[in-house]
Each structure stands twice: as C-alpha cells, then as structure tokens.
Amino acid sequence: MTFDYPVVLDLTDVPVLVVGAGPIGARKVAGLAAAGARVRVVAATVSDALDRATVAELLERPYRVEDLDGVRLVVTATGDAAVDAGVAADA
Numbered sequence: 266m267t268f269d270y271p272v273v274l275d276l277t278d279v280p281v282l283v284v285g286a287g288p289i290g291a292r293k294v295a296g297l298a299a300a301g302a303r304v305r306v307v308a309a310t311v312s313d314a315l316d317r318a319t320v321a322e323l324l325e326r327p328y329r330v331e332d333l334d335g336v337r338l339v340v341t342a343t344g345d346a347a348v349d350a351g352v353a354a355d356a
Contacts, residue, residue: 274338277301280321282336284308284328284352290342291315297340307332308343330355 279302283294286308297304298319305322306315307329317323324332328348333339339356341349 274300276338278303279338280305280336281338281340282307282332283340283342284332284348285342285344286311286315286323287342287344288312288314289344290340293340293342294319297338302338305332305336328352 276297281297281302281304283290283297283304283306286306287310290306290308291312291314294304294306294315303321304319305324306320307324307326309325309327311323311325333356339352341352343349
C-alpha cells in the first residue's frame with residue numbers, strides 16, 4: 266500500500282529535535298536547517314556527515330525524554346527500531 270501525503274511546513278525559527286546523527290540523520294538535519302529550523306541533535310555517535318555548523322545544539326549522548334522539551338517537531342533517524350519507537354511514543 267502506498268499513499269501520498271504532501272505537507273508544507275514553515276519551519277522558520279521552529280525548534281526541532283533530530284535523534285540520531287548518522288548519514289541519514291545528517292541529511293535530515295541539513296534539510297531542516299535549510300528550511301530555517303533551529304535544530305537540536307541528540308546522538309550517542311555523530312557521523313562526519315553531520316555539518317555541525319547547521320546545528321543549534323548538539324548533545325552527544327543517548328536520547329532522554331526531556332530532549333523533547335520545547336520542540337515542535339521530532340525526527341528519529343537512529344537506525345534502531347526500538348529507540349525510534351520509544352522516541353515516537355514519548356512525543
């Protein structure tokens with residue numbers, strides 16, 4: 266089953282959390298930052314692919330529920346289904 270669900274968001278100065286900073290997380294961060302979001306990244310391991318200059322806040326540690334405080338959008342990109350599901354449940 267496939268479906269299309271186009272979404273247009275004005276992310277100018279919107280606080281966003283990205284959990285995970287591997288190559289996929291880095292691409293997510295780049296897109297969000299290009300859209301004007303204030304990106305907070307939480308990741309135990311940070312890939313060289315992440316452009317640290319585009320990140321408002323980088324927390325190099327495992328995700329904690331309080332990382333959601335003050336954000337309006339959350340993106341999970343850890344590659345670990347259990348962690349991603351936990352973040353989604355917390356959000």
